[in-house]
Amino acid sequence: MTAAALLESDFATLPDLIRAHATERGDRLALAEAGGELDYAGLDALMDRVAAALQRDGVKQGDSVAIVAAASIEYAAVFLGTLRAGGVATPLAPSATGEAIVAMIADCGAPITFIDADAATTLAGQRIPGKLVHLKSLGTWLAPEGAAPAPVTIAPEDGFNIIYSSGTTGTPKGIVQSHTMRWAHIARNSAAGFGDAVTMIATPLYSNTTLVSFLPTLGWGGTAALMKKFDARGYLQLAERHRATHTMLVPVQYQRLMALPDFDSFDLSSFRFKTCTSAPFSPALKADILKRWPGLLVEYYGMTEGGASTALIATMFPDKLHTVGQPLPGHEIRLIDDDGNEVAPGEMGEVVGRSPTMMTGYHGRKEASAAAEWFDAEGNRYIRHGDVGRLDEDGFLILMDRKKDLIISGGFNIYPTDLEAVLSQHPAVADCSVIGVPSEAWGETPVGFYVPHTGVDASVEEIRDWTNAQLGKTQRLAELHAIEELPRSAIGKVLKRELRDRLAASAA
Structure with missing residues (x-):
């Protein structure tokens, strides 16, 4: 099936989309980093070798495969090859302590973990469950060139990845996200122009923030330019060199970029689509970006667990910069009080949401999963966002703060x-x-x-x-x-x- 037919279907998997792009335009650049590049034909072949090697090493369909590393072409290939083998990609934060990383590996039950040099230092002296593979020696671990994995049938409800919460409020919880959820992220971006995009990836690949732009870029056949570590001037130099069109950044990154004295000297005219999420985004900073950085600016509000997401198209609504926008199509937000009752229109309440992109639950934590849920009178399931806010007269969400804060x-x-x-x-x-x-x-x-x-x-x-x-x-x-x-x-x-x-x- 062609890539166009897959993208127009009711459901497609990312490995199948990448194979279709490799077949139709294999010389199109898929991944780029400071030290190298990989086209779609090469990525598809590398995913096959990863998947075959995982199956050789006993990884079964539904098993987790953990990755603890900075963003790189090898990292991306392992992540995507895991999906082709029917596994569940489980990227972990290398910034966590060695003890926390080991606990997350044990929690997800990964029989194999991939690490880079920095993660190896962090994990020195730790007893790692299962097998350990260093990305620097990935070539010797891979299945031979031309190897193909045993085919697997992936159902929409099967696990795509497990994302561990940041642990800013306690022990990280594994958030299980399905292929259906990730397909929704790809399919809903039909108007975003990812097919010919060059997307700057300057946040870690273990973050849902990153995946919601990284995965649609590859799903639609664009190019993902990876940065191992963000620095403002290096970002602008790379964006200028690659003629970047898309990016997803968090507010502190925008803040550091806009504060550079020579920001205006960089040619950023190729940008068409800039997005932001994950933390409070000040109206003044949004206004500065609208004034000085070409292209559409969209702020997304949501959570890794799913719930509902909103979008503020700042370029279209400059009078709504104090809000996080309106719910996306198919997403619904309600506000409730401390007793779980809906508040009156215009009043503040805790944000709960539902959408096609809700998590299955927290991995192995039924009580925590139940605590994150709210049900309306009709029995519809919502996810608690943990934020306090109100809806203005036009249905734009104004966030007040985290409920716990x-x-x-x-x-x-x-x-x-x-x-x-x-x-x-x-x-x-x-x-x-x-x-x-x-x-x-x-x-x-x-x-x-x-x-x-x-x-x-x-x-x-x-x-x-x-x-x-x-x-x-x-x-x-x-x-x-x-x-x-x-x-x-x-x-x-x-x-x-x-x-x-x-x-x-x-x-x-």
Whole structure:
């Protein structure tokens, strides 16, 4: 079946799409990185060799295959070859501790794990369940050239991948996502122009944020340009060299790119489609990108677990930059109170959502899966997003904060994002975050952290007083601390738990 016919069908697998692209235009560039390139014919053949080797080593259909490494052509080939063998790709964060990585490998039951040199250092001395293969010696592990795996039949509900939550609030949970879910990500991008795209991949391949642009790029036959590690100037140089058309970045990456003094000197005229997700995206930053960076800008809001996703086409709705947009077609959002009842129109509530892209559940954790669900009166299943928000009169979602980050001080609800929005406006503040800490007098009280702006002189006390002068009495910061850099996950989320731990350690 041709690639066009597959893409027009009700369901197709990514390995089949890649094979069709290899057959029809095998010399089209599929993957590019600083050290090399691979066309679709070469990728298809490499996937066959990976899949055959996995089957040779006893990997059965439905088994997990773990990968702990930075993005590379070899990484992508192992991920995709796992799917062709009928396995479940399980990319793990190399930034996690050795103990945490081993725990995730054990949790998913992977009989084989692929690592790079950095991961090997992290895992030194650890007892790894199953077999270990170094990506640097992948060539000696692969099945011979021309090898073909035993064919497998993949059903829509079969596992495609397991993504482990970031662990910012506790032990990472394995989120099982099906081929149906990933097919929906590919199919819904019919108008995004991925067929002739050159997509910059500058976030880790273990992140769902990355996969929602990486997978459609290959599904439609475009080119994915991989960066092992993001740096702002290197990104712009690579984008200029490859004439990049598409990208998915997180807000902190956009922030660093736009802050470069010579940003405007780079030729970015080839860009057609820029997206953002995973963390709060300030209206001022969106406006700056619209002004200075060509191409459509779309902000997506959603979660790895599925739920519902929204999209803000910022280029079309410049008056809605304070929102995260409207639900995508086929996606539904409702807002509920603490008792699980829907709130009245215009009122704030916890976001719950449903869509064709919901997770099957957390791997091996029935109770956690149940806790993440909400059912309406008709028995329809929704996923709790953990965010508090409200819908405006046009159905655009305005996020207030993470429910777990809500500060209740003296009986009043305080949203850290409101305080951060004020604090960030001080010229001496380059980056900031606000957390709630226990207080005998108020139950909780807000404490701020900020990264000083180079070249702007202001004391902590001056910044705190300036900020508090613009806040309500119940919102005022009890403390403010200067910090060299905010702790962030690989996709830019501020790790507020680490800020709380740091504060507790300094008080001990």
